[in-house]
Amino acid sequence: MGTPTFRAAVVRVPNGPDSIEVIDVPVVDPGPGQIxxxxxAATVNPTDIGVAEGFFHSIGLVNQPEHTGLGWEFAGVVDASGPGVDLAAGTRVAGLVVGFDRDYGTYAEQIVVAAADVVPVPDDLDLLAAATVPLNGLAAAQVVDLLGDAPAGAARLLVTxxxxxxxxxxxxxxRERGWQVxxxxxxxxxxFVRGLGADFTTRAEPEWEAVADPAQLxxxxxxxxxxxxxxxxxxPGMEPPTERGISVASVITAFDGxxxxxxxxxxxxxxxxARVHSVVRLHQAAEAHRATARSGLRGRYVICP
Ligand SMILES: NC(=O)c1ccc[n+]([C@@H]2O[C@H](COP(=O)([O-])OP(=O)(O)OC[C@H]3O[C@@H](n4cnc5c(N)ncnc54)[C@H](OP(=O)(O)O)[C@@H]3O)[C@@H](O)[C@H]2O)c1
Structure with a gap:
């Protein structure tokens, strides 16, 4: 019998969606502290578009000899635990794999990660929706950390x-930190935006106390x-230069269980x-990338391998 393998979507020479291929990777057993x-479910995010296009290779953040993995966030079911781990097989978990430089990511049938890098998914949350939370939810929470509490009397925040x-x-x-959003x-x-409890605009005029800038304006x-x-x-590293005493900061999403x-x-x-637009299979990752790269998508493509 040959070595057992699983399927993962990777890029060898990054050149956009057409360079995504599905390969067979040897199964590994979890080591101490791993599952x-x-x-x-693995979510397709704008960051993955950048990896498949080679942007992160071009700025020196990826140096994989053979192929680069795609996908940061995932939800799934524990199927094996290493020594010292008390997460039972069958536990539903969600997690985040941070960093660009890896040979495979969450666009895969399975992944070995530190048990400390996942958390259980609540019973009444489906795994598709759960898979959209780790990267974008933690990024948002960390943006709000940088904003801090709204200053008294000057609390207008624009979220692009x-x-x-x-x-x-x-x-x-x-809003929970006192900002008028x-x-x-x-x-x-x-x-949708008003449903979040925020005011709404399609064209912002000055003068805001603060801007959070997911739209990269x-x-x-x-x-x-x-x-x-x-x-x-x-x-990070590509922020606009500061002017007029404005503080400029960026988030690099970190895992926080x-x-x-x-x-x-x-x-x-x-x-x-948590919005899911479509569910696709691993071999449709390129299609999901093309759709994600286009303006106007609402909700995520989620890959169910
Ligand atoms: N540093 C980190 O750790 C980290 C973590 C997570 C995400 N990110 C980055 O953060 C950014 C946002 O991520 P996301 O997942 O929120 O992306 P997203 O779901 O694609 O949302 C971006 C939104 O901005 C809108 N937009 C763009 N230009 C606009 C404009 N001029 N006026 C109004 N709306 C505009 C887009 O609308 P249209 O679709 O209509 O254009 C879209 O709804 C991405 O660049 C992502 O790579 C970074």
Whole structure:
């Protein structure tokens, strides 16, 4: 009998969706502190588009000798545990694999990760929705950490891309820190954005105390902020240069299990939004990338391998 394998979608020479291929990878047993998860759902995110296009290779963040994995967030079921792990086989979990430089990612039938890098999924949250939470929910929470509590008397926050996965979560979480949130989105997003408890605009005028910028408006967003205000983006190292005493910061999403458990619970109760647009199989990853790269998609493509 040959070595058992599983299927994973990777890029060898990154050149957009057509360069995505499905390969067979040897199955590995989890080591001490690790689990192997049978992946039920892996979300396609803008970051993955950048990996398949070679953007992150071009800036030196990927140096894989043979092929590069795709996919950061996932939900699935524990199918094996290594020594020292008390997560039983069959436990439904969600997790995040951070970093670009790896030979395979969550677009795969299975993955071995540290048990500390997953959390159980609440019983009444389906694995498709759960898979959309780790990257975008944690990114949003960390954007709001950088914004901090709204300053007294000057609490107007503009969230660009408020109909997107990160922006929608920022809109909800920032309100809880006292910000008066307005979501910048497309005309067709008005009901969704207002449903988050935010005000809505398609065209923002100055003067905001702060801008959170998932839509990557960058310098254009900075112009909207009052002197001494705050800008929080999601492109570390590519932030607009500061001006007029504005603080400029970016998020690099980090795993935080306690927080992820809270985000999943709040997604399950409907307090936080999780939108799934379509479910596709592993061999349709290229199609999902093409759709995700186009403007106008609402909700995520989720790969069920
Ligand atoms: N640094 C990190 O750790 C980290 C973590 C997560 C995400 N990110 C990055 O954060 C960004 C946002 O992610 P996401 O998942 O929220 O993306 P998303 O779901 O695609 O949302 C982006 C939203 O911005 C909207 N938008 C773009 N330009 C706009 C404009 N001029 N006016 C109004 N709306 C506009 C888009 O609308 P249309 O579709 O109509 O264009 C879309 O609804 C991505 O670049 C992602 O790579 C970074």
């Amino acid at each position: 192997r998860v049978a992946i039920a 891309g408020a109909a997107g996965a990160v922006g929608a979560n920022v809109a909800v979480l920032a 307005t979501g910048l989105a497309r005309a067709g997003d008005e009901d 960058n310098g254009e967003a900075l112009k909207l902020i009052r002197d001494g205000g705050a800008y929080v983006g999601l492109r 306690t927080r992820l458990a809270g985000l999943l619970a709040r997604t399950s109760s409907g307090e936080l939004p």
